[in-house]
Amino acid sequence: MEEKFLKVTQEGHFFDKHKSVLIAVSGGKDSMNLLHLLYKYQDILDIRIGVAHVNHQQRRESAEEEVYIKEWSERRSIPFHVSYFEGTFSEEAARTMRYDFFAEVMKQHDYTALVTAHHADDQAETIFMRLIRGSRLAHLSGMRVVQPFASGELIRPLLPFPKSELMNVPHFEDESNYSSLYFRNRIRNDYLPLLVNENPQFTSALLHVGKESELLHQALRDLICHIDVTNLQDFQAQTVAVRYFLLQHYLEEFPELQLTRDQFDQVLNILEKRANYQHHLKGDYYLIKDYQRFAITKIQPKTDRQEEEYVIESEGVFQHGSFIFSLNEPLEQPDQIIYLQVHQPILLRGRKAGDRILLHSIHKKIRRYFIDQKIPQKLRDTAIVIEQEGKIYGIANMVASDLSKSAKNDIIKATLYIKMKE
Known part of the structure; x- marks a missing residue:
């Protein structure tokens, strides 16, 4: 198991871009296996590990488990982080609290990866649960080995391994895992064993469904990547x-x-x-x-700062918002020049939901452009979009689209000079 784990982890390049890794440890067999493996191979994988534990305070054994994991970590000079669930307990509330806690620890202590102990049996259960709930085909792919999370990534290196391959390391048994109150427990203890009795390969079949679903949707993404979906x-x-x-x-x-x-x-x-x-x-x-x-x-309420639309239909100098616009009449030291098509009205307006601008051959949402460029909210609210024939040629004093650059090469073109008002 140990050598196989190291091989899978290295071949998957799970930790190539991570130095500080946070391990979610409950104290059960799965997470104690994960902790043992990453502790043993942390030098080979070139990572620094930390432990995060949530005491749900629902069982008498919870305090004992917390003490054991804390002492195990401290004896090996591994940072230990703990939090306590409060409020009305439910599976969903506990899960939300755990991942919020993990994200906060990652942020405060500069971990770039969260590692959880989900294994192949958990994957099969997840796929079956989603099937029963009527999830879409896309969601039947189950959990991903690596996915974005918080300020880094969530990694599940045990997903390729069935629980039967896990080592018998010291761990705690949670009696609540056998309670029929929880849907996953009913899947694990009642429904799946019944179906495995009918077909011993049923768990493997579920995993194949998940893998094929994942490959199918990746193939679809590859095939439609050239389509501007919102056009x-x-x-x-x-x-x-x-x-x-x-x-x-x-x-x-x-x-x-x-x-x-x-x-x-x-x-x-x-x-x-x-x-x-x-x-x-x-x-x-x-x-x-x-x-x-x-x-x-998400529609934002209009503010008084948003300007009404303004249409330029002839040559000359115009004022709109915080800018002076001049069509085909050069301004002294303009802040920006936009090239457009001739003999077509030019619309100056505020941005709208779903606006996209062609930049570097990619239709990019203006909202995403503002985020990437860290444009202040005040400037976003007062931004003036320059549109012609339903196409965005630029944003005043911010950026020109590829359309403007193409028009620049035309023999006959309209030139819009833009300058901030004094």
């Missing part, structure tokens, strides 16, 4: 089947937005129609759609 012309040009998975892929950008099947079908139906539309989804999420594009966004 309605591109979206509606696809087959019904492709549109279905394009929308699923887009929704992955909003992990907090869990649409029901009916809600998903409703959004799909809206996108297949041509009319402008604004539709409340759930919580503070909205679907915004016009004739060219759609977006899912």
